Amino acid sequence: MQATTGMPLSLMTPIGYQSGDCGYCKGEESGRRTPDSRASYYALSKSLDPEHYQMLMDRGWRRSGTLLYLPDASRSCCPHYTIRLPAAEFQASRDQRQTIYRWNRFVLGEEYMKQASQKTPKTKSDKKSNATFDLKTSIHASETPPNPSPTLPQPAHTFTAPLEPATFTEEKYALFASYQQHVHHESPAEISRAGFKRFLCSSPLTARTTPSGQALGSYHQPYRLDGALIALAVLDLLPHAVSGVYFIYAPEYEKWSLGKLSALREIALAAEAGYAYYYMGYYIHGCEKMRYKAAYRPQEVLDFEGGGWGRLEGALEGAMGRRGGRWVSASREREGRAKGILADGGEDDKVPDEEALYPTPLHPTPTAATASGLSLLELGMPGVLSLAELREQVDLDDMKIYLGRGGVHRTRDIVSWQEGSETDAGSIKGVMAEFAACLGGRLAREVVVDFGR
Numbered sequence: 001m002q003a004t005t006g007m008p009l010s011l012m013t014p015i016g017y018q019s020g021d022c023g024y025c026k027g028e029e030s031g032r033r034t035p036d037s038r039a040s041y042y043a044l045s046k047s048l049d050p051e052h053y054q055m056l057m058d059r060g061w062r063r064s065g066t067l068l069y070l071p072d073a074s075r076s077c078c079p080h081y082t083i084r085l086p087a088a089e090f091q092a093s094r095d096q097r098q099t100i101y102r103w104n105r106f107v108l109g110e111e112y113m114k115q116a117s118q119k120t121p122k123t124k125s126d127k128k129s130n131a132t133f134d135l136k137t138s139i140h141a142s143e144t145p146p147n148p149s150p151t152l153p154q155p156a157h158t159f160t161a162p163l164e165p166a167t168f169t170e171e172k173y174a175l176f177a178s179y180q181q182h183v184h185h186e187s188p189a190e191i192s193r194a195g196f197k198r199f200l201c202s203s204p205l206t207a208r209t210t211p212s213g214q215a216l217g218s219y220h221q222p223y224r225l226d227g228a229l230i231a232l233a234v235l236d237l238l239p240h241a242v243s244g245v246y247f248i249y250a251p252e253y254e255k256w257s258l259g260k261l262s263a264l265r266e267i268a269l270a271a272e273a274g275y276a277y278y279y280m281g282y283y284i285h286g287c288e289k290m291r292y293k294a295a296y297r298p299q300e301v302l303d304f305e306g307g308g309w310g311r312l313e314g315a316l317e318g319a320m321g322r323r324g325g326r327w328v329s330a331s332r333e334r335e336g337r338a339k340g341i342l343a344d345g346g347e348d349d350k351v352p353d354e355e356a357l358y359p360t361p362l363h364p365t366p367t368a369a370t371a372s373g374l375s376l377l378e379l380g381m382p383g384v385l386s387l388a389e390l391r392e393q394v395d396l397d398d399m400k401i402y403l404g405r406g407g408v409h410r411t412r413d414i415v416s417w418q419e420g421s422e423t424d425a426g427s428i429k430g431v432m433a434e435f436a437a438c439l440g441g442r443l444a445r446e447v448v449v450d451f452g453r
Contacts, residue, residue, distance in 0.1 A: 009049040009206055011402060011450035012068070014435040015042035017376055019366030024078040024287040025325075037077040039366035040069040041376065041384070041438045045204035046450070050216040052443060053205060054238040057082065057279060059440050060302055060383045063236075063245075065202045070438055071282075073304055073327035073382045074361045075369055080282035082302035083312060084241065087270035087278050089298055092135055096295075099260045100138050106256065107142040107225070109156025116152060139268045157226050161265065163235075166218045168193070168201045171229050176200065179248040200234050200246055210239075214274060218245075221265075223258070231258050235266065242270040243279040263296060283312070285320040304382030306331035322351070323358075327382065332357055375425040376434050385437040387422060393441030396422070399432055404452020 022037040045066055053063070060082050061070045073079040092100075105113055144158040176196045180186040200220075207217025215237050223231035231249035235242060244266055249258040263280065270278045283301070284290040293299065299312040310316050310330040319328045336342035336357045351357065361380055363369040369379050377387045385393065397412040411417055411432055420427020425434065436444035 009047060010052045010447045011045060011047045012435075012439075012447050013044040013450045014431060015044060016431070016434070017041050017072070017370060017379075017381075019370045022077050024284050024290065036365055036367045039072040039075050039369060041072070041381070041434075043068045043435070043438075044450075047206055048204040050205050050208070050236070050238045052447060053236065054240055055440070055443055057238070057241070057243065058302065059307070059438075059443075060304060062282065063204070065198045065200075066204045068204075070383060072366070072369075074380070075364060075366050076327070077325060078284045078286055079325070079327040080284060082279075083283040083293060083299045084277040084279050084302075084309070085267065085296055085299055087242075087267055087276060090135065090267050090271070090278075090296070092133060092264065093295065093297075096260060096264060097133055097138070099257045100141075100264060103256050103261055104138070104142045107155060107157045107159045109153075111153050112155050119151075135264065136268050136272055139265055158224075160224050161221055161233075163215070163219045163221050165207075166201050166203055166220045166234065168197050172196075172200075172220070172222070172232055175229055175232060175250060176248050178250060182251040200232075203236070205236060212274070214239075223249075223262075225253075231262065233262050233266065235269075237273075237275065240275060241277040241279050242266050242273075242275045244281060267296070285317075286325040301330070303330040305329050326358065329358075329382065373425055375423045375430055377423050377437055383438075385440065389441075390422065390433060390437050394436045394444045396429065396432055396436065399436065399444060400448040402448050402450045402452050408448055 017039060019036060019039040025037070045063075045068055048068075053061075056068065059070070060073075060080075061068055062082075063069075071080040073081075108116075142159050144155065144160055148154070173193055173196050177188070177191045180191050181188065203218035205216070205218045207215075209215055216239065217237060219235050219237060221233040221235060222229055223233070229250075230253050231247070233247050234245040236245055237243075244263070247259060247262045263278075267278045270276070278296075280293045280296065282290070283293050283299070294312055294317075297312075300309040301312050301316060302309055304327070306329070308330070315333065316328065316330055319333050333342065336351075341353055341357050342351060361369075363372045363374070363379060372379065376384050377390065380386075390396075397410070397417070399411045400408050401411060401414075402408050411429075414428060416427075417429060420429035422429060422433035424430040432449065435449065439447060
């Protein structure tokens with residue numbers, strides 16, 4: 001693929017495997033983060049086609065600004081699971097319906113609601129039945145129509161939530177600063193315009209529109225009440241998904257559960273605009289603050305190793321509880337039941353031979369893994385191709401590289417290319433092999449490695 005300037009659409013710079021501390025486990029609640037408890041493979045991108053980012057997410061990657069990362073689930077105290085919700089299958093719970101109704105009543109006002117209901121009254125059975133609830137209709141009921149009905153009074157408030165480019169404004173930054181201080185308890189010294197731009201305005205995704213009219217790229221969705229910015233959703237629109245990047249809101253509106261409302265709006269957006277799935281970011285089973293995502297059902301969980309998807313329920317959810325914060329693979333759970341290591345259902349409190357199902361990885365802590373100097377092809381990491389799979393799926397000699405000028409070259413053209421090996425982490429071939437293994441076969445063939453930054 002080529003951009004209109006002739007530059008490749010997808011450029012990525014490998015950074016490599018790095019360890020760090022965890023911001024999700026109980027240590028954070030007491031103000032103490034747990035050191036040496038997580039690791040990820042990192043890359044940077046200044047230009048990434050939305051189709052390629054969709055493929056990365058479906059391998060377990062996510063982005064933060066222009067930084068892309070693939071967490072190492074096997075060496076993490078809080079495994080990050082990629083989840084997605086089939087938008088057409090979503091059924092709102094009673095609590096979720098009430099969140100929408102409460103917001104609609106606040107925005108529209110009692111008098112408006114009363115007269116509107118008189119025009120289209122509901123029967124008693126309708127009021128009791130979820131069958132009459134339509135997410136797409138209900139979620140938009142609070143929005144100010146361009147041509148209001150002359151037979152109804154003015155709503156109590158005006159409310160709009162359009163999609164717009166992910167650009168910086170002082171108004172957005174002020175909302176971000178207030179949110180980070182009041183909700184995440186950051187000090188003013190930790191908050192900056194540069195950080196906001198880097199985190200929530202900068203995106204490598206190249207915006208475009210498909211032949212069917214579907215928008216792709218990164219967007220902001222500002223929530224405006226009577227013209228004032230009260231919340232902001234940051235979204236990535238991808239070929240098959242609406243991906244929630246971040247959501248901020250004015251603390252004085254916290255009682256309206258705007259976080260829940262935003263998730264419901266984004267599910268509705270996916271269903272309306274023809275995106276098959278809604279991605280809520282990573283699900284962390286052991287983190288209470290992240291467990292709310294399981295309330296939006298049905299959720300599907302990516303299998304790190306098999307690459308397939310399974311429902312977040314029953315045996316799989318039970319296995320997450322059984323493992324006590326250690327990573328879970330749906331394909332390994334199935335294998336364990338087939339071999340008799342697990343009983344049917346896989347929800348036992350104790351497993352006779354857990355080590356046979358999930359062997360302790362080589363250099364099991366993040367610090368030990370990074371200090372070893374070994375390639376991920378030797379260390380092993382869920383979601384990363386093995387050496388045998390890499391050799392089968394990727395022609396390393398034919399990978400594309402960009403040096404900043406002179407166009408795109410092939411790895412075989414590098415003078416020192418043949419001097420290294422796939423598992424030599426210090427050689428250019430070892431760097432490219434590790435990167436390709438994290439990307440997977442198709443992406444390794446299509447993405448251009450950017451050494452011209």
